Amino acid sequence: MTQVHSTALIDPKAELDASVSVGPYTIIGPHVRVGAGTTIGAHCVIEGRTTIGRDNRIFQFSSIGAVPQDKKYAGEPTELVIGDRNVIREFCTFNLGVPGAGGITRVGNDNWIMAYTHIAHDCRVDDHTTLANNTTLAGHVHLADWVTIGGLTGIHQFVSIGAHAMVGFASAVSQDVPPFMLVDGNPLAVRGFNLVGLRRRDFSAPRLAAVKQMHRLLYRQGKTLEEARAEISALANDTPEAAEDVALMERFLANSTRGIAR
Numbered sequence: 157m158t159q160v161h162s163t164a165l166i167d168p169k170a171e172l173d174a175s176v177s178v179g180p181y182t183i184i185g186p187h188v189r190v191g192a193g194t195t196i197g198a199h200c201v202i203e204g205r206t207t208i209g210r211d212n213r214i215f216q217f218s219s220i221g222a223v224p225q226d227k228k229y230a231g232e233p234t235e236l237v238i239g240d241r242n243v244i245r246e247f248c249t250f251n252l253g254v255p256g257a258g259g260i261t262r263v264g265n266d267n268w269i270m271a272y273t274h275i276a277h278d279c280r281v282d283d284h285t286t287l288a289n290n291t292t293l294a295g296h297v298h299l300a301d302w303v304t305i306g307g308l309t310g311i312h313q314f315v316s317i318g319a320h321a322m323v324g325f326a327s328a329v330s331q332d333v334p335p336f337m338l339v340d341g342n343p344l345a346v347r348g349f350n351l352v353g354l355r356r357r358d359f360s361a362p363r364l365a366a367v368k369q370m371h372r373l374l375y376r377q378g379k380t381l382e383e384a385r386a387e388i389s390a391l392a393n394d395t396p397e398a399a400e401d402v403a404l405m406e407r408f409l410a411n412s413t414r415g416i417a418r
Contacts, residue, residue: 161198179216188221191240204252205233209240209265217247224251224277226295232259239265239283246271253278257296270307288325304353306340318408320357322350331417334374335404336367344417346375366391366398370405375418385409 159177160166166178169186176190179198187205190196194208197216202208206221214220221236223229234253237260244250248269253259257278263269264283273287276295281287285299288307298316299305305317306325317323317333324340324347333339338348349371354364369391373384389406392399409416 185221204236206236206238206252208238211240212238212242212244214244215246215248215271218244219249220244222249222251224254224295226254226277229254229277234259234277236261236263238263241265242267242269244269245273245289248273248275250275251277254295264301276313282319300335302353302357304350312414315414316408316412319404320350320353322353329417330414332408332412332414333417334408336401337371337417339417346371346417360397362395362397363401366395366401370402374416381409381416381418 161178161180163180164178164182166184167186170184171189173190173192175192177195179196181198182196182200185203188202190208191210193211196214199216200214200218200220202220204221232255234255236250236252242263251261253261254277261275261277261279263275263281266284267281268286270287270289272289273291275281275293278296279293280298282299282301284302286304288305290308291305292310294311294313296314297311300317300319302320303317304322306323306327308326309323310328312330315329315332318335320336321333322338323329323333327340327344328342329344336349336354337346338350339346349367354367370388373379373387388402392402
């Protein structure tokens with residue numbers, strides 16, 4: 157049977173797999189679904205239309221699925237969807253979405269989310285991210301795969317951070333951060349590209365060279381953004397092994413809505 161502490165309050169309509177563990181004094185609402193192998197610590201509140209996948213570990217005092225901090229929200233049936241194998245540390249707050257913007261806040265798989273992180277309405281956090289203590293995501297933020305965010309960092313609404321990018325400690329992020337880049341500060345500045353992270357993910361020498369050249373074109377040669385984009389596109393022919401990395405950068409630059417950090 158589901159391992160539920162005697163002091164936990166689980167609504168009879170909630171759907172918990174038989175292997176789920178729930179700690180003392182935790183409250184789980186009627187529209188919550190929790191997948192196999194997930195453990196939920198003490199004093200958590202999980203509410204709203206929240207779906208949690210398999211093998212997650214949610215630590216004590218987290219608030220998951222509360223209504224969004226948006227004055228326009230009027231109780232509509234929006235959602236929070238969390239994938240598999242995430243670690244969610246103490247005092248995290250994940251909110252439901254709001255109508256008119258998809259209405260779903262999404263957290264993917266294999267994310268490491270540290271204490272006091274806030275994920276606001278309609279955010280999308282993809283896979284394998286690391287969010288250090290007190291990371292704060294405003295509404296509609298998108299973090300792509302393998303993004304790393306330093307502690308005490310605030311991210312403005314509608315900002316996108318590209319795959320493999322890293323944001324340093326105590327930064328204020330108000331513009332989009334292209335894939336692979338290393339940024340920090342307030343005001344935000346691009347310091348280089350995320351060489352250490354890419355090496356840890358086994359990027360080959362040709363791929364690293366292509367990323368380095370994309371960084372140079374965007375930030376070190378005084379080119380306009382359009383000039384840099386044109387030369388980035390040509391890198392796929394010069395380094396076929398990095399074609400997917402170049403395509404990733406091209407898509408990001410084409411779809412940026414807040415302008416990129418430069």
